[in-house]
Amino acid sequence: MQKVKMPARDPNIRKKDFKQVNYGYSQCEMLKEAKRCMQCKKPLCIHGCPIGINIPKFIRYLAQNDHKRAAIVLRQKNNLPAVCGRVCQQENQCEKFCILAKRNESVSIGSLERYAADVTAIENSLSSITISKNGIKVAIIGSGPAGLTCGGDLLKMGYDVTVYESLHDAGGVLRYGIPEFRLPKYVLDLELYSLKKLGMKIILNTLIGRTKTVKELFGEEYKALFIATGAGLPVFPKIPGENLNHVYSANEFLVRVHLMHSFNFPHYDTPIYKARNVVVIGGGNTAIDAARTALRLGAESVKVVYRRTENEMPARKEEQVHAKEEGVEFVTLTSPVKFIGNEKRFVKAVECMKIEVGEIDNLGKKYLSKIIGSNYIIETDMVVLALGLNPNPILPSLIEGLIIDNHGHIVTDDSFMTPLPGIFAGGDIVCGTNVIKAMEMGKKAAKAIERYLKKSSK
Ligand SMILES: Cc1cc2nc3c(=O)[nH]c(=O)nc-3n(C[C@H](O)[C@H](O)[C@H](O)COP(=O)(O)OP(=O)(O)OC[C@H]3O[C@@H](n4cnc5c(N)ncnc54)[C@H](O)[C@@H]3O)c2cc1C
Numbered sequence: 001m002q003k004v005k006m007p008a009r010d011p012n013i014r015k016k017d018f019k020q021v022n023y024g025y026s027q028c029e030m031l032k033e034a035k036r037c038m039q040c041k042k043p044l045c046i047h048g049c050p051i052g053i054n055i056p057k058f059i060r061y062l063a064q065n066d067h068k069r070a071a072i073v074l075r076q077k078n079n080l081p082a083v084c085g086r087v088c089q090q091e092n093q094c095e096k097f098c099i100l101a102k103r104n105e106s107v108s109i110g111s112l113e114r115y116a117a118d119v120t121a122i123e124n125s126l127s128s129i130t131i132s133k134n135g136i137k138v139a140i141i142g143s144g145p146a147g148l149t150c151g152g153d154l155l156k157m158g159y160d161v162t163v164y165e166s167l168h169d170a171g172g173v174l175r176y177g178i179p180e181f182r183l184p185k186y187v188l189d190l191e192l193y194s195l196k197k198l199g200m201k202i203i204l205n206t207l208i209g210r211t212k213t214v215k216e217l218f219g220e221e222y223k224a225l226f227i228a229t230g231a232g233l234p235v236f237p238k239i240p241g242e243n244l245n246h247v248y249s250a251n252e253f254l255v256r257v258h259l260m261h262s263f264n265f266p267h268y269d270t271p272i273y274k275a276r277n278v279v280v281i282g283g284g285n286t287a288i289d290a291a292r293t294a295l296r297l298g299a300e301s302v303k304v305v306y307r308r309t310e311n312e313m314p315a316r317k318e319e320q321v322h323a324k325e326e327g328v329e330f331v332t333l334t335s336p337v338k339f340i341g342n343e344k345r346f347v348k349a350v351e352c353m354k355i356e357v358g359e360i361d362n363l364g365k366k367y368l369s370k371i372i373g374s375n376y377i378i379e380t381d382m383v384v385l386a387l388g389l390n391p392n393p394i395l396p397s398l399i400e401g402l403i404i405d406n407h408g409h410i411v412t413d414d415s416f417m418t419p420l421p422g423i424f425a426g427g428d429i430v431c432g433t434n435v436i437k438a439m440e441m442g443k444k445a446a447k448a449i450e451r452y453l454k455k456s457s458k
Contacts, residue, residue: 085114144172146427
């Protein structure tokens with residue numbers, strides 16, 4: 001039986017608004033897809049899930065149309081299932097190990113996860129779970145997937161958890177980076193609501209290190225801290241013209257649009273330039289999100305310039321397909337060498353060079369070299385740079401005794417403990433990855449925090 005395709009909105013209509021692209025399975029589609037699962041005796045998909053969800057079990061319940069039980073299985077391991085069902089790179093994780101993947105037709109585990117989470121979201125947020133509290137306080141710094149997962153697991157173990165967030169809204173990249181058309185904010189709000197009902201306190205507008213120090217947190221009787229401050233520091237290409245007007249970092253661009261609602265200017269305060277011809281540099285999720293966002297702001301042409309081939313783009317495959325359907329053009333094996341401005345210092349063109357792919361280098365990636373004399377010009381009135389993000393440096397630089405590697409990551413042991421007693425760290429601040437890997441680190445850290453607190457109370 002063939003995989004049931006995730007139904008999506010017409011590209012010509014959806015590219016003009018920020019509403020969700022994928023509809024989600026209907027009950028009938030869900031049943032058809034769930035019944036494709038072979039219920040393997042030795043299910044490899046579980047090993048492909050960084051947080052170890054019992055995938056065959058939740059799918060078995062779905063196949064019996066018992067979405068309540070399916071959701072219970074999911075939520076045992078996952079504090080953010082509706083988020084993961086939408087943004088996880090399933091094709092490189094659980095679905096890659098599905099026995100049906102050999103025929104390129106793995107079970108759509110992500111779409112089924114989304115179904116089970118969505119149909120139970122309201123009842124889950126209204127239901128109350130009784131947890132016996134132990135009164136021990138733990139502070140989480142940063143409200144992205146790593147922080148929310150660590151905090152959620154500690155709550156379930158009985159700890160008193162407070163999450164501190166520097167921005168005016170919680171969720172980290174899930175809030176300010178990933179666009180509404182991929183992850184509607186009501187979905188995130190429902191997940192946050194469930195965590196708050198479990199007892200999570202979320203304190204916004206508080207930059208730990210500046211508004212409040214780590215020493216002050218320990219003074220407030222927190223017995224352990226989990227640093228999950230993420231990676232929000234944009235990487236720049238270090239080429240001429242990167243300081244021209246209308247050359248944005250993807251982070252600034254996406255934050256202005258999605259967190260500050262700049263597309264609603266003048267109803268909101270932070271404006272954004274609405275460009276006609278946009279060039280996005282990069283090939284990851286951030287680049288594709290920026291390109292599709294630019295399209296929705298009214299751009300007539302959006303080009304994604306990437307130095308490797310399309311197959312090597314790190315962005316989720318589904319997003320690449322959706323971007324192309326919407327009219328985003330991929331210019332591959334190409335690298336920018338200069339941004340050219342007009343007399344008022346506004347960008348008007350990107351000078352690019354074609355790239356030649358060579359042998360595999362010692363990092364396992366194909367060696368790239370610029371082809372001499374291949375320079376050409378792409379005209380543009382806005383450039384968005386999506387070349388990667390480095391860890392947020394503020395807090396690590398303010399905690400004496402932390403070990404920081406050359407890339408700015410906090411160094412921890414295998415259980416995500418730093419050399420400082422009671423201070424743990426995880427997510428992109430430790431190792432830049434993705435949502436589910438950040439959650440995996442949050443989960444492991446929660447277990448380590450419990451071990452540490454039990455040991456130190458003896
Ligand atoms: C545009 C974009 C799209 C992406 N798309 C995907 C995708 O489709 N799938 C996927 O798997 N991954 C995706 N990723 C990657 C993924 O979002 C990150 O790996 C993940 O969010 C990391 O989680 P985190 O909890 O470590 O940090 P973050 O999500 O970055 O959260 C960190 C939080 O800490 C707060 N903070 C920072 N410093 C302080 C401080 N001193 N005090 C208090 N709070 C502080 C920040 O404001 C932020 O809210 C995407 C990333 C981007 C940028």
